[in-house]
Amino acid sequence: MRYDLDDLRLFVAVVAEGSITAGASAVHLSLPSASARVRALEAQAGLPLLIRERRGVRPTPAGTTLARHAQAVLAETTRLDSAVGSYTAPPSRPVVLVAGASAMHRLVPLALTGFLSAHPEYDVAVSEHRTPESLRLLVEGQADLGIVLHDEAGETELPIEPLSDDHLVVIGQAGGVLTGRSEMTYREAAEHPMVGLSLDSSLRGWIDRHLAPNAPVARYRTLVPDLHTLITLAAAGAGLAVVPRRAVPEMPDLDICPLQDSWSLRRHLLCRAAREPTAAITALADHIHRAAAR
Template identity: 30%
Template sequence: MNHLLRKLDLTSLRLFVAVCQERNIARAAERESITPSAVSRRIAEIETVIGRPVIHRESRGISVTPVGEMVMRHAQAVIASFESLDAELSQFATGAKGSVKVVANLSAIVQFLPEDIAAYTRIFPDVEIQVDERSTSSVLRSVSESGADFGICNAVPGIKDLESLPYRTDRLFLLVPRGHRLSDATAVTLADMARENFVGLGSDTSLARLLAQQARSLGLDMKVKIRVNSFDALCRMVHVRLGIAVLPQHIGELYVDTLDLQLVPIAEPWASREQIVVFRQRERLTAAASALVNFLTNKR
């Protein structure tokens, strides 16, 4: 592999593909604005590197050998990959102006988006970005109905007719008041906390649905006594000992130093969640939206 990488170049591969498509060196040379002798030299170099003939020269053109067919197939894939890269870079560059509407769930907005959007706008200060907070189900519905350029939400089963890319991973922790019976635990399970009173987000949020689903699977009944619409309210409710809560680690860490709270890891597979960027079709994104998607999904 290293031998091929050092010896073959894109120009030679492009000329070889042109010869295979035209079945004639002279026509391929005319198409690529180069002399036939230069094309022949490039083909000979490919054959030297590979050690086998890739074409047979005939009186009225050329025929492609079986090895040549294989090389052409891979050459086309390499060229297509670089053309795709060029198109994406061009989109990124032309995304310097415009407006983008994003719908995102609360977890993404509180944990990750502020810093990411701030970094993006330092590169593209003329792009106007509107962010609306929605539940995960509402994010998916809004993107499906063309109510936003793209959305950011938790990866959930059953996403149809939308494309997606990975964005971030977050980890769910248990939030309890200091001195609570679980505050000194090294880790907890859902069964450990099931008999407690809970403070939760709205029942239509992906977090509320996840917890309800996991409780049902274990035959447990979670007692959600209070529901709120923000993590700030949730943390304050736990602070005054109205219940315990499950929330993303990064959000809990914003409050543990200012309120009487303790974070406890949850030792369950479902406590690790993937966040994704969703859109209808990549090629239908505006240049500004595509540039922002590229920035968000390549930022780690």
């Protein structure tokens, strides 16, 4: 049997409304046209699909089966249209998002996962930059959204919104020197072998800028380019590490101890370019806020 999608939509509407008249209205057909289509469906099936009563209609067992499968077919057709439409939609410039290394580790992936899934029609270009460079790109119109640090944002006139706290913590292998500690200063952490980020990383730059002139020189056993590697090494006992708390997953083989130093509490802000935001920019900003709240 060959079914017409418009006929299936009509039949589903008739069953749902309990009336051919109401079903016809729901799919914007005249009553005579709808009645003819229903009769044609029954002729094609070779058996009655509806029981006509004084106050409307109800489906026969065969009609109930047809309506159930028709709903599934129509839903799949809608998904098919959406999937193909995402390729045929007119191309548009991707939303440009800039952020520092800390936000890139967890916040940005969470936001992008939700955004790209909910909006197949939009694309995003992401790049990692320190706050001053991110602000420059936003001011010059080369970026649409930026996740920046409060203390480095200065007196910018760009639209800025609070996003989340980003507290630095010391991490190390479970059962090691951090066991039983509720807090620790950087000076105490530096008394032990450490692992750290590369000298050109934004987090390493932040730490070095805020250390007092007489701060102890830490012994770094190795320097690595990303937080994932750093956390893995610390969990394995290679040394202590200073990382953003939000970047640390719950791991049974890892102890976490907050830093006491005043500079260890950083704040992330969401900064927008100074122009009217598009629907795509607004949607991505909303997903960033949702990710920050998790």
